[in-house]
Amino acid sequence: MKCEEVRELLEALHDNELVPETRAAVVEHVQGCSGCARALRDLEVLRPVIAKAGRFVTPAELRARIIRTLRHRDAGFARGWRWRTLSALVASHAAMIIGGGLIVYVATSDYLRHGSATREVVAAHVRSLLDERRLALTSGDQHTVRPWFAGKLDFSPEVVNLEQDGFPLLGARVDYVDGRYQAALEYTRRNHKITVFEAPADETWVNATRRSVHNGYNVIQWVSGGLSYQAISDLNGSELGHFAALLRRKSKE
């Protein structure tokens, strides 16, 4: 690589934005070229200096104002959803009358049943994001978390450690969602939180993985070993899918 090419890429190297092959080529050049090495050092000197400016701290009053705004909206969510449920019900009954098809009705009520469950887990997940103290137990160790649930729930939830797969467990709490107590486990991926709700699966759960998006949150639901699992996060769909697949596989082991 020539110096001019390298100079163009130094910023990207400094910002860790180069693909591995290019990165290797640039690093190799810099190691053998004092001019480019100096240019890189010039960049590196600046970062800690800029960091001295520090981050602004949000005034407490503003934080309180924003929390009120968000809570207000949380209530708005629920209202909006009741309306949507009602219109879906009307639609399903209309379909029944027109087609006389029982299948349509079953499919729709199944959709409604799971739609409302999804709705509730999304709301529970959002509430946990609003209030970071909601974790009752902070531990990443499955042998601490699992016994903690004993006596708090009438079932034994699966707790899987996915730290090595890049999804560390933050902790757990018991939450009341969809008309029953559920185990809520919180995992993290970079800055994204993932909540997994577990409860005994009743007969309305079908044995297939469902994926949906609610208000921008990805939700994956499945049944395994008699338990229903609902994983929810603002993490992108493919990474959450990967997480769900890992959880599913490891909970069987």
Added chain:
Amino acid sequence: MLPHLDSAYGLARWMLRHPHEAEDAVQDAYVRALEHFDTYQGRGEKAWLLTIVRNVCLMRLRRSRQSANVVMIEDVLGQVEQAVAESSSAKAAADPETASIARAERNEVHRALGRLPTSFREVLVLREFEELTYKEIADVVGVPIGTVMSRLARARSLMRSLLIEADRGEHKNEV
């Protein structure tokens, strides 16, 4: 969205450079974010929120420029260009420059950042304080990645020049 409140407030402070203006802008941005929550596709929540914050700030900047007699970007740019020209004439002495940059104190850094034109300041803030990737910055600012890279490079070289200039000013006073 609450976890990104500090990021939202920080960006607004750096863009508007006034605490009360920034608070109002953030409040405004959150209300807008909630109104348009349906458009959010479930990835990059932080970048999505910062995009809204930035738009609100730009609107406010435009409005205040129309009503008040605010220094235009071009004027600042002119001053900064001059600073660059002066410092590059002394390019041979690179190590003293490095030393004088490293000496910069918090309020000097603040002042230098504040003197950058908004379009350079915002990319530098998003990169250095918010640690967004080039792609995320490109999304927030609404320009191609190449433009992000060139603005970052310019922003950094301007910062260097301004810090060196500030350091020289101080030494002049000492003598």
